[in-house]
Amino acid sequence: xxxxxxxxxxxxxxxxxxxxxxxxxxxxLFAFGLFGLVATNIRDALQSVEEHVEIRAFxxxxxxxxxxxxxxxxxGAFPEVAKVQYVSSxxxxxxxxxxxxxxxxxxxxxxLPASIDIRLRPGFRDPKTVAAVANRLKSYDFIDDVRYGQxxxxxxxxxxxxxxxxxxxxxxxxxxxxIIIIGSTIRIMVLARAxxxxxxxxxxxxxxxxxxxFLLEGxxxxxxGGLVALALTWGTNTAISxxxxxxxxxxxRLATFGxxxxxxxxxxxxxxxxxxxLRRV
Amino acid sequence: xxxxxxLNVVKAYPxxxxxxxxxxxxxxxxxxxxxxxxxGAGKSTVLKLMYMEERPTEGDVxxxxxxxxxxxxxxxxxxxxxxxxxxxxxxxxxxxxAEANVAFALEVTGAPRDVIMPKVARVLTQVGLAxxxxxxxxxxxxxxxxxxxxARALVNDPFVLVADEPTGNLDDRATRSIFQLLRDVNAxxxxxxxATHDLDLVRRTDARTIELxxxxxxxxSAETPVPVAEQP
Numbered sequence: 001x002x003x004x005x006x007x008x009x010x011x012x013x014x015x016x017x018x019x020x021x022x023x024x025x026x027x028x029l030f031a032f033g034l035f036g037l038v039a040t041n042i043r044d045a046l047q048s049v050e051e052h053v054e055i056r057a058f059x060x061x062x063x064x065x066x067x068x069x070x071x072x073x074x075x076g077a078f079p080e081v082a083k084v085q086y087v088s089s090x091x092x093x094x095x096x097x098x099x100x101x102x103x104x105x106x107x108x109x110x111x112l113p114a115s116i117d118i119r120l121r122p123g124f125r126d127p128k129t130v131a132a133v134a135n136r137l138k139s140y141d142f143i144d145d146v147r148y149g150q151x152x153x154x155x156x157x158x159x160x161x162x163x164x165x166x167x168x169x170x171x172x173x174x175x176x177x178x179i180i181i182i183g184s185t186i187r188i189m190v191l192a193r194a195x196x197x198x199x200x201x202x203x204x205x206x207x208x209x210x211x212x213x214f215l216l217e218g219x220x221x222x223x224x225g226g227l228v229a230l231a232l233t234w235g236t237n238t239a240i241s242x243x244x245x246x247x248x249x250x251x252x253r254l255a256t257f258g259x260x261x262x263x264x265x266x267x268x269x270x271x272x273x274x275x276x277x278l279r280r281v
Numbered sequence: 282x283x284x285x286x287x288l289n290v291v292k293a294y295p296x297x298x299x300x301x302x303x304x305x306x307x308x309x310x311x312x313x314x315x316x317x318x319x320x321g322a323g324k325s326t327v328l329k330l331m332y333m334e335e336r337p338t339e340g341d342v343x344x345x346x347x348x349x350x351x352x353x354x355x356x357x358x359x360x361x362x363x364x365x366x367x368x369x370x371x372x373x374x375x376x377x378x379a380e381a382n383v384a385f386a387l388e389v390t391g392a393p394r395d396v397i398m399p400k401v402a403r404v405l406t407q408v409g410l411a412x413x414x415x416x417x418x419x420x421x422x423x424x425x426x427x428x429x430x431x432a433r434a435l436v437n438d439p440f441v442l443v444a445d446e447p448t449g450n451l452d453d454r455a456t457r458s459i460f461q462l463l464r465d466v467n468a469x470x471x472x473x474x475x476a477t478h479d480l481d482l483v484r485r486t487d488a489r490t491i492e493l494x495x496x497x498x499x500x501x502s503a504e505t506p507v508p509v510a511e512q513p
Binding site: 013034110195198199200201202203205206207209 | 355361372386390437446
């Protein structure tokens, strides 16, 4: 209780320094939040592209519908498969016309084979799995050909891998910068109270007693800084959504993680700075 | 058992050379003892060893039975609650009132608030500052600030008060009154070890004097007979 009172009293006694701490944490986490925003939206975009990964198994002419539908039952039971759809010859023609738009008359008299269209579950859309499923489909006698845009799937997968690698790298770099900046700010705050700490020690305060208000203060500043960062990120996201393109905001788990991360950063930064100071004096 | 015991204490600093060289002495309960000697003689080092801000390089220091060589951080904290320290530069917290500065020493011991306030009032009265409890250090004279520092040192009822040049920053009048205050504190039973180079002050009393020079005890009035030149 005394420690909490002390922590609050510090805000009152040195409001400028406390605000400086909160602002530093807020801006460090804001940079991190912006990065999170970009990463989230790139991930969403890639995910929506990935959903278009589709395997099309063309059915030989004259195959009885019963044979095709019993095979669809089997295929639907594959663990990788999310959705199986039968596309008749007429439907295929119609779809092709739609996709071609102004060139649709090319297919005026054409004939397209019927097909079974398969969508895969998330996590099974990598080139290897797609190729494996395609091969399994080829084993059916009545299936003429299987297409899935091999090159396209491989390219997409590569882009996804590069994006996650860059994401992890940048994320770590931003986190490191945030930790260094926050650590230095807290260190300044500890040094500003060096005299008070030395007097506390002189009159018999234990190290734990000295540390506790700093830790509480660090955690409070971290939470406040995290909330400010969250508000700034939200504001930026709203502004971008209104003026440029619609973007998704951080999901609630990531937002909570950010604010708690601020608290942990504040706490650890304080613990580190105070312990270092106490060891030195 | 003596309250303070130095036995063959050597204190060497990694870059500052030897500050104390085989220093031995004891101080008894309730004793008043002056540490004299020129600047750099080792007076402050003796005091720092007493409140265990420094530990001896060789030999050992016992304060109320606690060995400086063996005391852990927590034991040192507990010891300091029973040992008041006063400095030349007062070391008050500028952003707190006189009362709050004194209360601070009790707060860190975890004393309940209803115990703190009456104790603070009592000790401020003892040092003659009953009416200035709500003043900030910058609103007080040097002598008054030192009284606040003494009140802070006394509020935990210490068995010994350690004072490092407590009158070094004060004019003659303030020096005399602080000195009188310390004598009163001593008369009430608290031992006092005071470093000073104000020899006039020392001569006016018959208290024990330990003189240091180049880190050695060159004179101890408790052990050495009065020098021939000063004999009647």
